[in-house]
Amino acid sequence: MRKLLWILVALTGAFAVGGIALHRGETINAMWIVVAAVCVYAIGYRFYSAWVSAKVLSVDAGRATPALRLNNGRDFMPTHRWIVFGHHFAAIAGPGPLIGPTLAAQFGYLPGTLWILVGAVLGGCVQDMTILFLSTRRDGRSLGQMARDELGPVGGLAAIVGTLTIMIILIAVLGLVVVNAMKHSPWATATVFATIPIAVLIGLYLRNLRPGRVLEASLIGVALLLFAVVGGGWVDHHPTLRALFDLDSKPLAWFVIGYGFIAAVLPVWLLLAPRDYLSTFLKLGTILLLAIAVVIMRPEIKMPAVTPFIDGTGPIFGGALFPFVFITIACGAISGFHALVSSGTTPKLIGSETDARLIGYGSMMLESCVAIMAMIAATLLEPGVYFAINSGPGVVGASADAAVATISSWGFPVTAEQMHALAREMGESTLFARTGGAPSLAVGMASIFSSVFGQSLLALWYHFAIMFEAVFILTTLDAGTRVGRFMLQDALSHVWRPLGQTSWYPSVLITSGLVVAGWGYFLYIGVVDPNGGINILWPLFGIANQLLAGIALCVATGILVKHGKLRYAWVTGVPLVWIAVVCTWATWEKVVSTDVRVGFLAAAEQLAGKLASGALTPEQAAVAPQLIFNQRLDAALAMMLTAILWIVIADMLRVSWRVVKGLPVPPSSEAPAVALAELRS
Amino acid sequence: MKQRLRNLWSLLRALASDDSYERYLEHHGRAHAGVTPLSRREFYLGEQQRKWTGVSRCC
Numbered sequence: 001m002r003k004l005l006w007i008l009v010a011l012t013g014a015f016a017v018g019g020i021a022l023h024r025g026e027t028i029n030a031m032w033i034v035v036a037a038v039c040v041y042a043i044g045y046r047f048y049s050a051w052v053s054a055k056v057l058s059v060d061a062g063r064a065t066p067a068l069r070l071n072n073g074r075d076f077m078p079t080h081r082w083i084v085f086g087h088h089f090a091a092i093a094g095p096g097p098l099i100g101p102t103l104a105a106q107f108g109y110l111p112g113t114l115w116i117l118v119g120a121v122l123g124g125c126v127q128d129m130t131i132l133f134l135s136t137r138r139d140g141r142s143l144g145q146m147a148r149d150e151l152g153p154v155g156g157l158a159a160i161v162g163t164l165t166i167m168i169i170l171i172a173v174l175g176l177v178v179v180n181a182m183k184h185s186p187w188a189t190a191t192v193f194a195t196i197p198i199a200v201l202i203g204l205y206l207r208n209l210r211p212g213r214v215l216e217a218s219l220i221g222v223a224l225l226l227f228a229v230v231g232g233g234w235v236d237h238h239p240t241l242r243a244l245f246d247l248d249s250k251p252l253a254w255f256v257i258g259y260g261f262i263a264a265v266l267p268v269w270l271l272l273a274p275r276d277y278l279s280t281f282l283k284l285g286t287i288l289l290l291a292i293a294v295v296i297m298r299p300e301i302k303m304p305a306v307t308p309f310i311d312g313t314g315p316i317f318g319g320a321l322f323p324f325v326f327i328t329i330a331c332g333a334i335s336g337f338h339a340l341v342s343s344g345t346t347p348k349l350i351g352s353e354t355d356a357r358l359i360g361y362g363s364m365m366l367e368s369c370v371a372i373m374a375m376i377a378a379t380l381l382e383p384g385v386y387f388a389i390n391s392g393p394g395v396v397g398a399s400a401d402a403a404v405a406t407i408s409s410w411g412f413p414v415t416a417e418q419m420h421a422l423a424r425e426m427g428e429s430t431l432f433a434r435t436g437g438a439p440s441l442a443v444g445m446a447s448i449f450s451s452v453f454g455q456s457l458l459a460l461w462y463h464f465a466i467m468f469e470a471v472f473i474l475t476t477l478d479a480g481t482r483v484g485r486f487m488l489q490d491a492l493s494h495v496w497r498p499l500g501q502t503s504w505y506p507s508v509l510i511t512s513g514l515v516v517a518g519w520g521y522f523l524y525i526g527v528v529d530p531n532g533g534i535n536i537l538w539p540l541f542g543i544a545n546q547l548l549a550g551i552a553l554c555v556a557t558g559i560l561v562k563h564g565k566l567r568y569a570w571v572t573g574v575p576l577v578w579i580a581v582v583c584t585w586a587t588w589e590k591v592v593s594t595d596v597r598v599g600f601l602a603a604a605e606q607l608a609g610k611l612a613s614g615a616l617t618p619e620q621a622a623v624a625p626q627l628i629f630n631q632r633l634d635a636a637l638a639m640m641l642t643a644i645l646w647i648v649i650a651d652m653l654r655v656s657w658r659v660v661k662g663l664p665v666p667p668s669s670e671a672p673a674v675a676l677a678e679l680r681s
Numbered sequence: 682m683k684q685r686l687r688n689l690w691s692l693l694r695a696l697a698s699d700d701s702y703e704r705y706l707e708h709h710g711r712a713h714a715g716v717t718p719l720s721r722r723e724f725y726l727g728e729q730q731r732k733w734t735g736v737s738r739c740c
Contacts, residue, residue: 073708075731079695086696096740142735170740212725215699268733269726276738277697331740340736479738486734502734545740 006046013039017117020305021110027300030376033113034294037372041365044121049361052126056560056568057133059353064674066139067349076140078351081358087349089363090280091341092128093287095174095438095473096331096545097371102437103538104328105378105386106314108306111325112375119326119333120368123575127549128338129360130556130572135343136350137670143343147555147648149669150562155651158644159551160487163340165641166544167484168515170337171260172522173537174473177436179252179527180534181466186245187427189252191232191463192470193245195275196259198224202274214277221278222285225471229464236427253527256477257520263478264485264512272478279472286468290373290445293452303379303386308410315391315407316435317535318597323585326578327542332371334575336548338364377444378437384414385422389440392532393433395597403432427459435532438469484515525630528623535597539590540634543583543641550579550645554652561656562668569656580649587642591635600638604631701728 016036020028053059067078079087104112135141141149144163148156182189202221206212235241247255263271312320317328331337342360350356378386387396387407396406400416407414423431426443434440442465449461486502488511493500499507526533553576560569593599596606604627610616611624658665694700702721709718719727 071708071712073705073712074728077704077708083692083695087698091737092739094738094740174740207722207726211720211722212702212728213699215694215697218697268729272733273729281697335740337739341739344735345732345737476738476740479733482733483736541740 006043009039009042013043017114020113023305027302028109028305030294030299030301030380033109033301033372033376036113037117037369040117040121041369044125045361045365048121049125049129049357052129052571053133053354053357053361056565056571057130057356059133059356060673061352061354062676063353064676064679065136065350065353066347066671067351068676068679069671069674070139070348075345076348079349081351081355084346084349084351084355085359085363088341088346088359089366090284091345092335092338092363093283093367093370094331094476095177095469096335096337097367098374098441098469099177099437099538100329100332100542101371101375102378102441103316103390103534104325105303105375106307106309106316106390107321107325108310109301109303109375109379110305111310111321112329113372115325115329116333116368116371116375119329120364120371123549123578124332124334124338124368125361125364126571126575127334127336127552127556128342128364129356131339131552132342132347132350132360133353133356134556134559136347136353136356139671140345140347141343141669143339143552143555146343146559146669147551150555150666151558151648151651151655152666155551155554155648158648158651159548159555160491162336162544162548162551162641162644164484164487165637166337166541166548167480167487168518169522169537169541169544169637171477171480171484171519172526173534173541174476175253175256175260175519175523176526176533176537177438178470178473179249179256179523180434180436180532181438181442181470182247182252183249184246184430185428185466186242187232187236187459187463188466188470189232189245189247190235190241191228191467192474194228194231195225195278195467195471195474196271198228199271199275199278202278203270206274206277207269217274218277218281221274222281225278225282225467226464229460229467232463232467233427233459249527253520253523257516257523259474260477260481260520261512261516263474264481264516265508268482272475272482275471276475276479279475282468283472286445286465287370287373290377290448291369293448294373294376296452297448299376299380299448299451301376301379302381303383307383312595312598315387315395317538318595319539319586319589323582323589324539326582327539327546327586329371330542330545330549332368332374334546334549334579335367336545336550336552339548339552374441377441377448380447381440381444382412382414382418384408384412385419385443386440387412388414388419389431389434389443390437391433392435392530392535394529394531396433400430400432425458426462428462433532435534437534438466442466442469481512481515481519484518485511488514522630525626529627530620531597536600536631536634539586540638543586543590543638546579546583547641547645550576550583551648553579554648558652558655559668561659562665566656566660576649580645583645584642587638590638600631600635604628604635607631 020032070076144159147159202217206217310321396403404414404416442462445465446461450458553572556572594602596603
């Protein structure tokens with residue numbers, strides 16, 4: 001009977017995947033994608049994750065986890081697996097899985113969807129579960145420490161450099177997404193600004209009024225945030241206030257940079273912690289609401305399965321389907337960043353080794369599901385509208401008429417009146433060239449929500465979605481700056497010891513300033529770039545994230561080989577090879593391609609040529625030297641990231657080779673086994 | 682029914698880590714009986730400091 005049920009699930013899944021892959025009509029219902037996803041996840045979880053857990057990792061239910069052995073009632077504490085699942089999911093799910101699929105929708109709904117499903121089930125979920133398990137066996141040690149212990153100092157150093165780089169680029173690109181969502185939108189700007197005093201208020205409440213009463217404080221905070229969305233609408237209708245919040249992207253970028261610095265040096269309880277509680281609430285609530293709304297509404301997908309832009313001429317980012325769809329969608333398919341969370345707080349809470357499957361594999365499956373919903377929200381828009389919102393003025397033309405003419409000429413009809421009406425419905429002055437993914441996602445979410453929960457509230461839903469994204473982007477921004485600062489302090493303590501003191505204010509100010517300057521630079525360049533900046537920064541972020549995944553998979557593969565599991569090493573080895581090929585290929589194209597929309601160096605050459613021949617307007621000429629330098633810097637950065645990946649791969653292969661040859665290798669850093677029975681007695 | 686609601690409530694509290702102080706007290710009473718535990722506020726501030734020292738949020 002059970003078997004029959006699973007055969008049915010497999011057949012339904014195969015039918016749905018076949019349906020979305022072969023469908024060539026005008027539109028396709030989103031339920032096809034939902035059903036395909038659910039079946040793929042069910043099969044992956046029931047069979048593959050169970051097999052990996054039992055055979056490859058040899059999970060031992062009778063072995064005491066660090067939470068049991070080192071229980072201190074605080075960070076080490078055995079916790080129910082569904083609770084840990086909730087915490088872990090809240091930690092890994094950020095804005096990444098919402099933005100990546102939205103951008104990758106320029107290739108059509110099919111390539112991104114397939115990569116999200118296959119990448120998650122065979123790559124991302126396996127990575128998360130394996131690293132979570134390996135870290136649990138090592139008392140919750142971090143990825144960097146495991147790399148150093150198991151492979152050697154080279155791997156450890158590479159992990160640290162990789163983490164710091166990804167942090168800088170991630171924060172810059174997320175900052176750019178927020179800036180693009182707020183520019184010349186008084187409603188969005190006022191709402192996002194209002195979230196800061198609200199967070200501070202909740203912080204004071206949690207510290208002074210009712211210490212640690214997280215639940216009630218969060219409910220009050222979320223109510224205030226919803227009120228801020230409505231309040232933003234009043235600001236938008238008030239002529240004087242409206243002008244005050246109608247800001248250009250440059251001042252907004254400075255605001256984000258200043259905010260990032262202040263937030264990173266303030267005590268955590270004042271701004272970061274309360275904001276995080278609020279953003280977690282909003283995130284889980286909105287994702288749940290979105291899932292319910294998609295199932296109730298069952299929207300039609302209007303984007304074709306595959307667009308002509310798979311040849312690399314896409315307006316949102318340049319580059320062909322292979323390898324760029326795999327770089328653009330990182331979070332949602334495989335995200336190296338998760339390995340940092342999986343080797344941090346979570347392993348210290350796991351009560352039984354068998355829980356690693358639900359928490360590691362299961363959370364990533366849910367995150368992948370979020371990516372699928374983002375893909376649906378992006379592709380249910382009229383394709384012409386989608387491209388008008390997401391294409392930079394440098395690609396389609398600066399005026400509304402030029403943009404609609406260019407986009408319609410690609411076979412995606414859209415009119416200026418249509419865009420104008422849409423903007424009015426959403427309570428915005430314009431939706432043209434709002435690159436970064438957040439506004440188009442917000443339009444998609446608003447149309448889903450409003451069709452289920454009230455058509456008249458379109459503008460409110462739009463700004464709710466913008467606020468929701470901004471709130472947890474800003475959380476990632478100050479949490480990331482802080483992590484970057486700690487890493488920098490740790491590194492600088494080798495140069496001058498006092499700099500390593502995490503509570504010494506001069507050191508805090510200097511290192512925070514350095515980290516903020518790092519991402520602030522990329523953010524600023526992204527803002528002045530006429531092509532929108534996202535097309536440069538997002539691929540760089542994707543490469544960095546995949547590099548981190550590569551390091552995590554190297555650590556996992558190396559440990560499997562060291563534990564005599566050579567014949568199962570392909571479980572992490574195959575995703576590793578895939579990541580290495582994709583990363584290297586993408587870097588190669590980003591560096592040597594002669595297409596100025598793909599190659600960093602070609603773009604720098606072209607701009608330098610124009611500057612020399614005087615073909616630029618004075619404003620363009622003023623920023624050209626910065627842009628040229630930045631393109632060259634980006635090329636160097638991409639090459640450095642890929643070089644790091646190959647160094648770690650070589651190190652892993654060296655260790656594995658020595659294992660096979662019976663030569664000495666660093667000893668296993670696994671904590672000695674303690675049986676559950678022994679602990680209880 | 683009442684029991685179910687109570688279970689749901691404690692699940693919600695655990696998910697929001699609203700109950701972490703109670704859990705700390707429970708552990709403290711068992712493991713370090715006789716030693717004065719931290720106050721609710723001290724515990725909350727210490728936990729925040731600890732939580733935000735590592736990577737606890739992702740992209």
